[in-house]
Amino acid sequence: MKRVIYLDNAATTKVRPEVVEAMLPFYTENYGNPSSVYDFSAPCKEGMAHTRETIAKALGADSSEIYFTNGGTESDNWALTATAEAYASKGRHIITTQIEHHAILHTGQYLEARGFEVTYLPVDETGLVEIAELKKAIRPDTILISVMFANNEIGTIEPIREIGELAKERGILFHTDAVQAFGHEPINVDEYHIDMLSASAHKLNGPKGVGFLYIRKGLKLRSFIHGGAQERKRRAGTENVPGIVGMGKAVEIALAKMEENKKKETELRDYLIRRIMSEVPYTRLNGHPAKRLSNNANFAFQFIEGESLLIMLDMEGICGSSGSACTSGSLDPSHVLLAIGLPHEIAHGSLRLTLSEETTKEEIDFTVDCIKRIVERLRSMSPLYEDFVKSREKKDIRL
Amino acid sequence: MKRVIYLDNAATTKVRPEVVEAMLPFYTENYGNPSSVYDFSAPCKEGMAHTRETIAKALGADSSEIYFTNGGTESDNWALTATAEAYASKGRHIITTQIEHHAILHTGQYLEARGFEVTYLPVDETGLVEIAELKKAIRPDTILISVMFANNEIGTIEPIREIGELAKERGILFHTDAVQAFGHEPINVDEYHIDMLSASAHKLNGPKGVGFLYIRKGLKLRSFIHGGAQERKRRAGTENVPGIVGMGKAVEIALAKMEENKKKETELRDYLIRRIMSEVPYTRLNGHPAKRLSNNANFAFQFIEGESLLIMLDMEGICGSSGSACTSGSLDPSHVLLAIGLPHEIAHGSLRLTLSEETTKEEIDFTVDCIKRIVERLRSMSPLYEDFVKSREKKDIRL
Amino acid sequence: MYSEKVMDHFQNPRNVGEIENASGVGTVGNAKCGDIMRIYLDIDEESHVIRDCKFKTFGCGAAVATSSMATELVKGKTIEEAMQVTNKAVMEALDGLPAVKVHCSLLAEEAIHAALWDYAQKHEIRIEGLDQPKSDISEHDEDEEY
Amino acid sequence: MYSEKVMDHFQNPRNVGEIENASGVGTVGNAKCGDIMRIYLDIDEESHVIRDCKFKTFGCGAAVATSSMATELVKGKTIEEAMQVTNKAVMEALDGLPAVKVHCSLLAEEAIHAALWDYAQKHEIRIEGLDQPKSDISEHDEDEEY
Numbered sequence A, B: 001m002k003r004v005i006y007l008d009n010a011a012t013t014k015v016r017p018e019v020v021e022a023m024l025p026f027y028t029e030n031y032g033n034p035s036s037v038y039d040f041s042a043p044c045k046e047g048m049a050h051t052r053e054t055i056a057k058a059l060g061a062d063s064s065e066i067y068f069t070n071g072g073t074e075s076d077n078w079a080l081t082a083t084a085e086a087y088a089s090k091g092r093h094i095i096t097t098q099i100e101h102h103a104i105l106h107t108g109q110y111l112e113a114r115g116f117e118v119t120y121l122p123v124d125e126t127g128l129v130e131i132a133e134l135k136k137a138i139r140p141d142t143i144l145i146s147v148m149f150a151n152n153e154i155g156t157i158e159p160i161r162e163i164g165e166l167a168k169e170r171g172i173l174f175h176t177d178a179v180q181a182f183g184h185e186p187i188n189v190d191e192y193h194i195d196m197l198s199a200s201a202h203k204l205n206g207p208k209g210v211g212f213l214y215i216r217k218g219l220k221l222r223s224f225i226h227g228g229a230q231e232r233k234r235r236a237g238t239e240n241v242p243g244i245v246g247m248g249k250a251v252e253i254a255l256a257k258m259e260e261n262k263k264k265e266t267e268l269r270d271y272l273i274r275r276i277m278s279e280v281p282y283t284r285l286n287g288h289p290a291k292r293l294s295n296n297a298n299f300a301f302q303f304i305e306g307e308s309l310l311i312m313l314d315m316e317g318i319c320g321s322s323g324s325a326c327t328s329g330s331l332d333p334s335h336v337l338l339a340i341g342l343p344h345e346i347a348h349g350s351l352r353l354t355l356s357e358e359t360t361k362e363e364i365d366f367t368v369d370c371i372k373r374i375v376e377r378l379r380s381m382s383p384l385y386e387d388f389v390k391s392r393e394k395k396d397i398r399l
Numbered sequence C, D: 001m002y003s004e005k006v007m008d009h010f011q012n013p014r015n016v017g018e019i020e021n022a023s024g025v026g027t028v029g030n031a032k033c034g035d036i037m038r039i040y041l042d043i044d045e046e047s048h049v050i051r052d053c054k055f056k057t058f059g060c061g062a063a064v065a066t067s068s069m070a071t072e073l074v075k076g077k078t079i080e081e082a083m084q085v086t087n088k089a090v091m092e093a094l095d096g097l098p099a100v101k102v103h104c105s106l107l108a109e110e111a112i113h114a115a116l117w118d119y120a121q122k123h124e125i126r127i128e129g130l131d132q133p134k135s136d137i138s139e140h141d142e143d144e145e146y
C-alpha cells in the first residue's frame, strides 16, 4: 500500500482506537434504545450521560446544557434558525462574519430569504474580526452574534472573549461555531460569555455523524428536528448511542492531551512554515502569524492553481486541501481567502496543511520537498508566471 | 449476566456483526472526508456509492434519488417541511394520519403554526386508512399526502399502493414513512407511486444515527440542513461514512433474508398471539389480524397499566414496550391506540412485543408464562378489576 | 429511573387488598391519566386511630409504590396525624421520584384524603383541613417547558 | 474523479511550453474562475497546416488535461480541420470529464479559436466559422439546479 501522509486534519481526523473500542459494545451488546424503560437500556443511558458530563466539564457548563446532534452543520443550523425564531419579536437582525463556514453562511441566507437581516462582518488581512466593526454593526434589533471560534481554512482564532463581553453588555445572544477549536483550544463558556456553541466529534478524533450544541440554560429555543421526546424534547430522533459514547471518549482524550499536542503541533507547524516561506519564492502565509490553530498552515503560492497542486501532492501520497473540503468541486475560490483580501488568482493557489499529533518531522520534510518541486513544475506551465517573468525581464532591461 | 429476551425490535435492533465489520475500516483506516479530492478518500466515496446503489436497487429507484440523513426523524422532517415550502404556491394543505410517528405529527404541528393546514385522517379499528376517507379529505390545494408504510405500534400495513395511485391520479405528492417497513417488507417506489420515502438503519440491524430519504427525480425540494455541498447540495454536513457503509451492509442482508425472516417471524408471532389470546382472559389483539408487520404483536390487557407490566417483565429479563419507546415517560396513552378506538384505560394497558430473526420458541414460551403470571398479579391489585369482578358477581346474582 | 425504595415497594407492595366493611373508602385518579388509586381505611371510632389500611392501584410503578408507601405511613396514626402525611413525605420516604412521576405522590395523598372524607361523611364529622376531594386529580404538567 | 486519460494528460502533459514568434497566440479564461489557458500555434502559411502547437495553463487538473489533449488534436491538422475540434471531441478523447469540469473543455476549444483568431488578424484573413473570441469565457453553471 502507498504510504499516506495525512495533512488534512481540519477536514476530518482519524478515529482513535480507544474511541472505537468504547463504541463497539454499543453495536452488538448494549444495542437498546435509550428511551426504553427496561434495564437492558441502562448502559446506553449511562454512556450518554457520561459523554454529556465530559463535554460539560470541558466547557465549564452544566450537563443539562449539552444537546447531542448529528454534527457541526446541524448544530449551526439549529442555533441560528431557532434563535431567529425565538427572538424574532425582539428583533430580526443577526451579525456574523464573512469567513464563517457554509453551515453558517447558507443558514444566514436561508434566514435572509425569510425576513431576517444578516450583517456579514469583514475581517482584517489576518482574518480577525475587528471589535470596532462589530460595535458599528450592532443595532437595537440585533438578536444574535455568531462568530466562529477559529477559522477552518486559515486557522485564525477570533477574539471570542471580547466579542462575548460585548454581546453580554448589549444583551445580545452570542453563538460560536467551535467545530475547529473544541478539543484543540481551551474554552470556557462562562469566561467567554458564550450562549451557544457548536462542535463536531470527527474534528477531534471522534466518529463522523455526531456533534453537539451547547445551549445556555434559560434560552428559549425550539427544537430544530421535531418528533420524539429525546434530548429533553429539544432534539428528536433515536440517539446515535455508539457515536455519542465515542465522542465522549474522544473529548476525554483530546482534553487530556491538549497541552502536549498543541506544543508538539505548533513546533512542527512552525518548522513547516519556516521551510516553505524560505524555500518557495512568491509565497504568502495566510491567516494570523500567532493567533492561529496550532496545527494549521495555509499558503498561497502565486501563479499556480490549487487543485493541480493537490493532485500532484496526492500522487506522492500527501493529503492536503485547497479551500475547505466541502467546497471542493466548486469553481469559486474560497470565500475566506477573498475576505482577507487575496486577489482571485492568488486565492486559487492556496494550500491548507493541517497536522495531527501523529505527524512527524520526516513527513513534513518530505512534504516540503514535494511542494518545492511541484510548485516549480506548475509555474513552468503557468501563463501567469510567464507574464510575470517577462515583465520582470522588461523591468530589468529598463533599469 | 442476566439473560435478556429482547422483544423490542420495533424500538431498535441489534447491529449485525457483518455490519460492524464493514464499518470498522472506516474509523481508523479509511477515515478520509469523502468530499476531499485525494485518493485516500476514494474508499469513502466508493463505500457511500455502494450503499446508495444497494438502497436504490432495493426500492427500484435510481441511486441519484437516495439522500443520506441522520435517521428516520430527520427524513420525515425534511420531506414535510421542504415539500410544504417548495409547493406552497400551489397549495397549503397536507394530509396525513392520526397514527403517524411523532416525527410526522410534530412536524405537522410545526407547519400548522406556519400557515399550513394539516388533515389527520382517522383509521379504522384495525389501524387501516380508508381510501374513501382519504378521497373526501383531498382538496384542490392539497400538495402532499404522507401515510406511513407500516405503523410502529400496532404493526398495521397501510394500503400504500392504493394511496399512491390515488395521489398520482390527483397530482399530489406522496410521502411514506417506511421506517418500520423498509428492509422488512418488499417496497417498490414505482409500483406504489411513492415520491418520497423515509427510512432508518437502526430498525433493520444497522447502526443508529443514519437513514435516508428517497426523493423522486424532478421534485424541487430545498435542503433541510444548510451548509456544504454534500449529497448533491441537498444535505449539508460531513457524511457519517462508517454509518452509511453499515447501513448498506444491513440493507443488503435484510433484503437477502427478507422472505426467510418474514416466514420465521410470522410463525413465531402467530404462536405468541395464539397462546396469549387463549391463555390470558380479557385481552385484545391490537392492529390488523393479517395486514401487519410479521414481527409485531400488540396486546391490550384489560384492567392493568402498561408500565407496571413492563417493569415486571424487565425483572424477568424480557424487553417489551408500551406505546412507542420515544414517548415513554409521557403520561399520555398512545395516540395510536386511541385512534383505533381503544378507551383510555385499555390503551394504557397495552404491550408491544416485536420479534427478530433470533427470537426462539423457547423465549416466547417463557415470555407468555411470565405475562400470564404478571397480568394476574397486577389484576389482583387493580381497582378496575375489583369493580369488574363485583359487577359481574352482581349480574350473576341477578341472573 | 426509579430508586431502590420505589422498586422495593413496587415489587413487594405493602397492604395490597380490600377491607370489608371499611370505615372509609376513597378512589381517585382516572383512566385517562392512567392512574387510579383506591384506599380502604379501618378506623377506630373512639381513638380515631387508623388500625388498618389497604389499597388497590391501577397505574405505573410509581403509582403502586406511592400507594404502598402512603398506606405504610398512615397505618397506626390518628386521623390528625394522617392528615400531615403529604405527598412530599411519601416521596421522601421513597428516596424521591422522577419528575414526571411526582403526580403519583399527589394522587396517593389525595387517595388518603378521599378515604378520610368518606369516613367523615359517614360519621358526619368534620376533619380539620380536609375538603371534599376532587373526583379526580388533574394532571400536573411536566416539569420543563421549552 | 478523473478518468485515466485525464490523469495521464495531467501528469504528462503534451506540448507544454511556448513558441517563439508564434503564428498565433490566444489566451482565454480569467483568474476569477480559476483557469487561464494560452495556446501558441505555428502555422504553415501556404498549406494552413498547424505544424506545432504549445500551451501554458493555469488551472485545475482538467484544465491542464484538456489543454494538452486539445493541442494534440489540432497538431498536424489544417486550420479548417482544427475548427472542427470541438470541446466534445476533447472530452471524448479524454474519456469524459466530471460535470463540474466540462467548462474546461469549452475553454480549451476557445483557446484554440483565440489563437486562430490572432493568426487571422495578423494575416488579415477570414476563417470560416470563427468569430472574435470573448476575452474570457463565462462560467457555465453547474449541471444541476435544485
Ligand SMILES: Cc1ncc(COP(=O)(O)O)c(C=O)c1O
Pocket: A236, A237, A238, A239, B010, B070, B071, B072, B073, B074, B076, B101, B103, B148, B150, B151, B152, B177, B178, B179, B180, B200, B202, B211, B326
Ligand atoms: C414509524 C417511525 N417513523 C419514524 C421513526 C423515527 O426514526 P429515528 O428514531 O431513527 O429518527 C420511528 C422510530 O422511532 C418510527 O417507528
Ligand SMILES: Cc1ncc(COP(=O)(O)O)c(C=O)c1O
Pocket: A010, A070, A071, A072, A073, A074, A076, A101, A103, A148, A150, A151, A152, A177, A178, A179, A180, A200, A202, A211, A326, B236, B237, B238, B239
Ligand atoms: C468551522 C466549521 N463549522 C462547521 C463545520 C461542519 O461540521 P460537520 O461537517 O461535522 O457538520 C466544519 C467542518 O466541516 C467547520 O470546519
